[in-house]
Amino acid sequence: MAGSVASAAAAQKAAKLHSLNGLFAIYKKQGPTSADVLNTLKDKLLKEADLKQNSKKRKKQILKIGHGGTLDSSASGVLVVGIGKGTKMLGTMLAGSKKYTTVGELGKATDTLDATGTVTQEKAYDHITKEEFEEKLKKFTGNIMQVPPLYSALKKDGQRLSVLLKRGHEVEAKPARPVTVYNLSLTDFSPPLFTIDVECGGGFYVRSLVDDIGKELSSCAHVKELVRTKQGAFTLDEHVLQEDSWTIDRVAESIQECAHLLSPEPAFKKPRTDPCHTSDAGNGEAGDEKEQS
Incomplete structure (x- = not known):
């Protein structure tokens, strides 16, 4: 029974x-x-x-x-x-917009562009001010070109680049491609750590953003923590x-x-140009997909 x-x-x-x-x-x-x-x-x-x-x-x-x-x-x-x-x-x-909060670390670059990788470079960061950081963020707001990370789920001959690299194969970087950043704001600056909120469109990599910001500041940087706070x-x-x-x-x-x-999102969202605006929710990185599994 x-x-x-x-x-x-x-x-x-x-x-x-x-x-x-x-x-x-x-x-x-x-x-x-x-x-x-x-x-x-x-x-x-x-x-x-x-x-x-x-x-x-x-x-x-x-x-x-x-x-x-x-x-x-x-x-x-x-x-x-x-x-x-x-x-x-x-x-x-x-394809829709996504929001991320990421903690980055200045002064160290890694091969994966995040804390899971091996440190490949160390540079000084004591010359960087909060004001300079916020000013540089303007360059990464709007419609921009971005090179995806080598350690990603993008494929070559049907194999993920991250898998090929782990197997010891040589991999060339994918060409820069257009991506969109709607909002980008610095919410904490405590060198070497900093926290930024980003709202972006599809195909965007937060790891690449943090790496590019480090270079723009005449230093280097990698992602320590990443949280996707909104998807669609x-x-x-x-x-x-x-x-x-x-x-x-x-x-x-x-x-x-x-x-x-x-309900469908608007086909086009106008990017903000004020890097000091704090995102209301804080994508992996919208597509920040080292594994994209």
Whole structure:
């Protein structure tokens, strides 16, 4: 009797899981890749519904799930997830605006442009003032050209550049490409550390920004901490599900609660030119995806 009741409950959970369609946001903690986090979410949902996934048959996946823009493994924050038919909506997340708060460190450059890499250069930074820093930020606001990091998920011959580098292959930098920065502000200046908020469009790398700022200040710099605080209309403070809430019922509720957020963003946002403006929420880096897994 107890077994049949349990089976019926699992069947109801499975039916509800299969009925889920839409977008919601989860919290990605520092450490795992975005792919790792997504797999953990998927495993928890399938286990709750007493279902098993056949990983060898991609076309017969019993749960369709994906994310709308990777965060570095060393970064944390908002990760938008599509489930069921919602996976077809993830493209809007890649193209939409994103907000990040990053802590950078002056005086040291690394090969990955963040704290996970090997220090490749050290330079003085005691000549840099807050006023000079804010003035230099103006150069990085608006429509600019940016060279993506070597350690990235961009591909060469079908292989991610980061993977090729880890295997010892020589990799050439990708050419500079146009990106957009809507807001950029210095919120703390305590050398060698500084904190900036950035709102940007798709394809933007915060690691490249921090590296470029260091060079512009006749020094060098790398990212120490990175948090994505907003992706599209999904914010860190209001919409993300923490890992202890990764259940079928909470995902269903979140999809419903967030449905009103999915109206299209304006096709064009005018970049601000005041670097002292503090972003209201604080992308990985909008696409700062060393792994983009």
